[in-house]
Amino acid sequence: MDRRSYIKSGAGVIAGGLIAGCTGSDSESESTATADSSAGTDTPTDTVSDTETATAESVVPSNVVIGSDIPYRPFEYETTSGELTGFDVDIAQAVFEDQLGVNYEFKPTSFDSIIPSLNNGNFRIIMSAMTINDTRDEKVDFSDPYFTAYQTIIVRADSSISSRGDLEGTVVGVQKGTTGANAAEELQSDFDGNIELNRYDQIPAAFQALKNGQVSAVINDNTVNAEFASQEDNIEFIEGEGAAVEAGQDAPPYLTLTVENYGIAFREDDSEFLERVDEALATIKNNGTYDEIYSEYFSG
Template identity: 55%
Template sequence: MDRRTYLKASSGAVAALGLAGCLGDSGGSGSDDNGDNGDGEKTSSDGKDGADGGKIIVGSDIPYKPFEYRKADGSLEGFDPAIAEAVFKGQLGREYEFQKTSFDTIIQSLKNKSFRVIMSAMTITDKRAEKVDFSDPYFTAYQTVAIRKGGDIGKLDDLKGKTVAVQKGTTGESAAEDLKKEFDGSLSIDSYDQITGAFNALSNKQAVAVINDNTVNAQFVNEKDGIVFLEGKGEAEKQGKKAPPYLTLTVEEYGIAFRQDDDELRKKVNDAIKTIKDDGTYDEIYGEYFEG
């Protein structure tokens, strides 16, 4: 499947999926540390019972538009909830519920059995794979740089000596740290609990750029006048990918995360992902949220 690069201006595939539970914040990339559910809301089950037929509790960090967020009426919206509906309800015949959790503690919360799986725009990395097992990839993303239009940043090197904003525990934060090493330490990184904090810092001129997943940056670029992508050639083109028309720092794959003793469910989910890709369901969902 060709990689698409632009967000739709408005998306609304799953406004009423009937998902109970909490919000979360997400962050296209994830965490590796200790944590809790993050909002005081508890669940009595991790979705696993003797017959393995219980409700599947899904840990997620919200808001992380367009992957998971709440609409004004409180209903859950986003690409990840739509994929969950197709996989868990449509293919596996299982009830499911999204539960809010902080992204920088989400893996430890999974290991503590606060929920059954993680769906939170989480990038598959070797470091995370030491602690959880991932499904087959279901989304390709790039780390990108959002900047103010007409500012002092015209190329990547212009970030030297400046401050960039990221979300804690994400691969955007990791990409910024790698860039800091490349700049011999000449870069300041402000890390925020939620991506909205990073975007606010850019708008308020507390940072010159936000480093984050392309689709989430695109949402901000589309909605805010005066915010654009930093242009240039990057990692996607180096790897021979169908590169988007802006700078890419990394090429990444998202996966659903499972505890390392949950092989049976993981295999069923992999089969379900393959099915929705083969039968066109995935493309329909994708088209609701992304252009191209």
């Protein structure tokens, strides 16, 4: 049974919808589960057993509600048919369904309010391409890192901007509450305030502003910028060495303003669940599942 679901908001109503593949009614699913358990089928050695999950119900819930800023392609976004997909979505399936044996669902949430929403109990965890940093770590606890990203700058190919310094005196688009916004604020400080920042609720609005000429550049995560640039003939990265080279990393072929790691965010009183998720993350990294998912969305 596909254990995924996606809470979609529309016309002021929250409606639950299965993403894909659920067959039969709940009673049929329960009957199938009973039959499977009585048949004595082998449990994979790298998967938490049903018994373990049942005895740890207070630690691992039967249904994990995940707060996420959607869309943020290629991490979480809808296909043309309305199915939720993306790197984070597939990692969630590998961790929660395949390893912990529980249901999970994504709940769209504005990124700039996502941590308060977590701590108010609106969902159990955050999976939203969220960078681990000291400011956030004061409010939530993070899983082990599961992805490395860089803040980067994209511009229109027909613009005169070709370096970091060329941004002085321009208007730059960012998403509210993100480390991209933080990186832009640092540039603004470096240029004695001579950069205007336009802050958007979601990154697609910043991208649209760049296309329309309302901003001269967008600062955002490299893979998300790359996804957008791959779909547009007139969008390109500012090139040059930067933070990744300084950190001795295998740097991408464009300017990097920061080196960051993504983590899954938990409330600070949820340490036992965090430990179980860290164990599941370690398993999918060791058994090749993580690499398979990564290769579906990214090259190199």
